[in-house]
Amino acid sequence: MVTLTFPDGASRDYEDGITPMAVAKSISSGLAKKVLAAKLNGELWDALRPVEGDASIELVTAKDPEGLELIRHDAAHVLAEAVQELFPGTQVTIGPVIENGFYYDFHRDEPFSDEDFAAIEKKMRFIIERNDKFTREVWDRNDAIKLFTEMGETYKAELISDLPEDETITIYRQGNWFDLCRGPHLPSTGKVGKAFKLMKVAGAYWRGDANNVQLQRIYGTAWATQEELDQHLHMLEEAEKRDHRRLGRELSLFHMQPEAQGMVFWHDNGTTLWREVENYIRRRLQVADYQEIKTPILINNQLWKKSGHWDKFRENMFVSEVSHGAHDEVHALKPMNCPAHVQVFNQGLKSYRDLPLRLAEFGCCHRNEPTGALHGIMRVRGFTQDDAHIFCTEDQITDETKSFIRLLKSIYEDFGFEDLLVKFSDRPQTRAGTDETWDKSEKALMDAVTAAGVDVVLNPGEGAFYGPKLEFVLRDAIGRDWQCGTLQVDFVLPDRLGATYIGEDDQRHIPVMLHRAILGSMERFIGILIENYAGKFPLWLAPTQVIVATITSEADDYAQNVCDKLTAAGLRVKTDLRNEKINYKIREHSVGKIPVIAVVGKREAEEGKVALRWLGEGNKQQDIMSIDEAVTVLSQKSLPPDLARG
RNA sequence: CUGGGUGUAGCUCAGUGGUAGAGCUGCCGUUUUGUAAACGGAUUGUCGGGGGUUCGAAUCCCUCCACCCGUUCCA
Numbered sequence: 001m002v003t004l005t006f007p008d009g010a011s012r013d014y015e016d017g018i019t020p021m022a023v024a025k026s027i028s029s030g031l032a033k034k035v036l037a038a039k040l041n042g043e044l045w046d047a048l049r050p051v052e053g054d055a056s057i058e059l060v061t062a063k064d065p066e067g068l069e070l071i072r073h074d075a076a077h078v079l080a081e082a083v084q085e086l087f088p089g090t091q092v093t094i095g096p097v098i099e100n101g102f103y104y105d106f107h108r109d110e111p112f113s114d115e116d117f118a119a120i121e122k123k124m125r126f127i128i129e130r131n132d133k134f135t136r137e138v139w140d141r142n143d144a145i146k147l148f149t150e151m152g153e154t155y156k157a158e159l160i161s162d163l164p165e166d167e168t169i170t171i172y173r174q175g176n177w178f179d180l181c182r183g184p185h186l187p188s189t190g191k192v193g194k195a196f197k198l199m200k201v202a203g204a205y206w207r208g209d210a211n212n213v214q215l216q217r218i219y220g221t222a223w224a225t226q227e228e229l230d231q232h233l234h235m236l237e238e239a240e241k242r243d244h245r246r247l248g249r250e251l252s253l254f255h256m257q258p259e260a261q262g263m264v265f266w267h268d269n270g271t272t273l274w275r276e277v278e279n280y281i282r283r284r285l286q287v288a289d290y291q292e293i294k295t296p297i298l299i300n301n302q303l304w305k306k307s308g309h310w311d312k313f314r315e316n317m318f319v320s321e322v323s324h325g326a327h328d329e330v331h332a333l334k335p336m337n338c339p340a341h342v343q344v345f346n347q348g349l350k351s352y353r354d355l356p357l358r359l360a361e362f363g364c365c366h367r368n369e370p371t372g373a374l375h376g377i378m379r380v381r382g383f384t385q386d387d388a389h390i391f392c393t394e395d396q397i398t399d400e401t402k403s404f405i406r407l408l409k410s411i412y413e414d415f416g417f418e419d420l421l422v423k424f425s426d427r428p429q430t431r432a433g434t435d436e437t438w439d440k441s442e443k444a445l446m447d448a449v450t451a452a453g454v455d456v457v458l459n460p461g462e463g464a465f466y467g468p469k470l471e472f473v474l475r476d477a478i479g480r481d482w483q484c485g486t487l488q489v490d491f492v493l494p495d496r497l498g499a500t501y502i503g504e505d506d507q508r509h510i511p512v513m514l515h516r517a518i519l520g521s522m523e524r525f526i527g528i529l530i531e532n533y534a535g536k537f538p539l540w541l542a543p544t545q546v547i548v549a550t551i552t553s554e555a556d557d558y559a560q561n562v563c564d565k566l567t568a569a570g571l572r573v574k575t576d577l578r579n580e581k582i583n584y585k586i587r588e589h590s591v592g593k594i595p596v597i598a599v600v601g602k603r604e605a606e607e608g609k610v611a612l613r614w615l616g617e618g619n620k621q622q623d624i625m626s627i628d629e630a631v632t633v634l635s636q637k638s639l640p641p642d643l644a645r646g
Numbered sequence: 647c648u649g650g651g652u653g654u655a656g657c658u659c660a661g662u663g664g665u666a667g668a669g670c671u672g673c674c675g676u677u678u679u680g681u682a683a684a685c686g687g688a689u690u691g692u693c694g695g696g697g698g699u700u701c702g703a704a705u706c707c708c709u710c711c712a713c714c715c716g717u718u719c720c721a
Contacts, residue, residue: 203716214717369719552679581684583684
């Protein structure tokens with residue numbers, strides 16, 4: 001007899017060896033059809049595996065996150081079986097569940113291609129149709145290794161030998177096919193359903209190590225229902241439509257070309273966007289008591305040797321060698337701004353009264369990233385950081401961090417990002433500084449985030465070698481995460497570069513340096529803005545805010561007059577006097593994502609009015625008003641959020 | 647860095663050994679237009695670069711480059 005307790009607190013007795021499936025049947029046949037697995041005392045359990053003793057039980061269906069994971073996991077198994085049937089000689093390795101789906105890594109000499117997908121999917125559907133039961137078998141370790149070795153499945157055999165001694169080795173069977181697997185699984189392949197799709201094939205290393213052989217990874221997505229699959233595919237389409245590379249071209253924001261790989265040619269529109277973002281940050285920093293500076297891009301390698309970059313970062317730096325008659329000089333483009341900022345700090349004697357000293361720069365950095373790492377304007381070789389270094393005492397770390405987080409959150413919110421994830425990375429294996437220093441700086445940082453009321457996710461051992469760091473990740477309009485801001489505590493660099501201040505005790509002390517960025521890089525952040533807004537920028541950011549479009553050429557002079565008045569009020573305005581129908585102009589500028597179209601025809605010209613049409617899905621509403629009113633309304637609405645707050 | 651894919655007009659793409667194409671954009675003309683595409687016309691090319699095979703190459707082979715998707719790394 002076993003006693004099972006249900007989530008509602010009720011408990012029932014069942015005979016020994018009862019399965020969760022049988023439990024479900026005892027409740028209702030409808031539930032029995034839906035049940036995929038169970039949670040026994042919180043542990044996921046096969047629906048067909050007998051219960052071992054008293055437990056709390058929770059039945060898992062496709063509606064539960066765990067149920068969806070099982071569907072994806074089993075889809076991976078079905079994929080593996082299908083592939084092995086269609087491509088004999090292919091070895092299986094691992095096939096985990098990932099966000100939105102699953103993948104399976106195979107070893108096969110010939111490449112898979114997208115064209116194989118149709119056949120594989122067909123075979124998968126066949127296996128699912130067949131509805132084979134998943135059965136769990138516990139194996140002796142050596143027997144299992146022998147089994148897989150004899151089958152030629154060397155990867156599986158290797159996996160088993162590397163499992164901890166006390167681990168139970170389980171094999172799951174589906175029909176004639178089986179796989180090493182911890183489980184649990186669905187009752188049968190049929191429960192995987194039809195809402196799956198193979199997405200792409202890519203290379204991946206065995207155990208993620210580039211020194212190992214390369215495997216072929218087939219990615220798939222799987223969902224509980226067809227609707228969810230469709231929704232997911234739709235989201236992907238939406239992401240493609242928002243792709244900043246596409247919008248960058250369509251809206252003429254920027255372009256890139258092979259002669260300057262990983263560097264951006266900003267066009268007029270993109271530059272306007274940049275300038276608005278930069279000016280906004282500049283205003284925020286000014287209020288937050290930062291000083292803005294500008295330091296050289298090209299610096300002699302003597303400094304990089306002192307800072308340690310020449311040792312640690314040389315392969316990522318662009319180096320310039322120039323011959324000056326007899327002697328050569330070696331310079332490098334700065335990959336970071338910090339050493340240069342210390343040089344500014346070092347000018348003149350600093351007192352403790354000068355601290356905290358916050359030096360900010362829109363610093364243009366270059367890093368020689370591998371080609372494969374580049375991606376549009378999100379990951380480039382030449383980028384501008386909204387960088388700053390706060391020189392302070394150890395006691396000031398907490399307060400500085402607190403006010404930094406407050407500033408960062410407020411800035412993200414102004415751009416429409418409400419969701420923020422903060423990662424806390426503590427001491428790495430190889431590090432500089434004593435344990436006491438690390439204890440102190442980690443505590444100061446942690447106290448600060450707690451005081452700022454932010455939850456953090458621990459990222460153990462991922463800190464910089466010179467100190468712990470915070471990483472700020474924001475979530476965009478379609479649910480994607482982007483790492484932008486960062487704050488790093490540094491006890492090393494100020495020491496190396498000889499930064500000191502005179503303390504209250506009249507002695508020289510070494511300041512702590514906080515490296516911090518909010519947007520991260522202007523390029524990436526603007527890329528994120530493009531995708532987040534899908535090119536439909538809020539009025540204050542829009543490269544062109546208003547188009548004055550005429551209905552007939554009789555209104556040309558009047559349109560120019562309207563344009564002049566709006567421009568004089570500081571708005572970014574263009575006229576469209578072309579010999580085209582108003583329908584044509586409205587469509588074109590709507591597609592061009594211009595926020596406001598000011599339509600003027602004979603009527604408006606006679607009455608001294610404008611008809612404002614706001615960008616929006618199927619928005620036909622227009623506001624008719626005098627020119628002066630339009631100036632007032634548009635000036636008000638185009639204020640950046642910080643200025644709008646007054 | 648490694649695996650796969652792609653590279654043809656400004657954009658999206660067709661063209662698999664025999665005279666380089668379509669749609670959209672742009673340009674010119676007609677149309678003076680009332681809220682998401684008026685009509686007509688002409689033009690548009692180192693077929694990613696280089697080399698090779700062939701009577702003949704966008705097409706086959708070699709090589710280099712860039713981009714895309716993964717992996718990795720990061721701002």
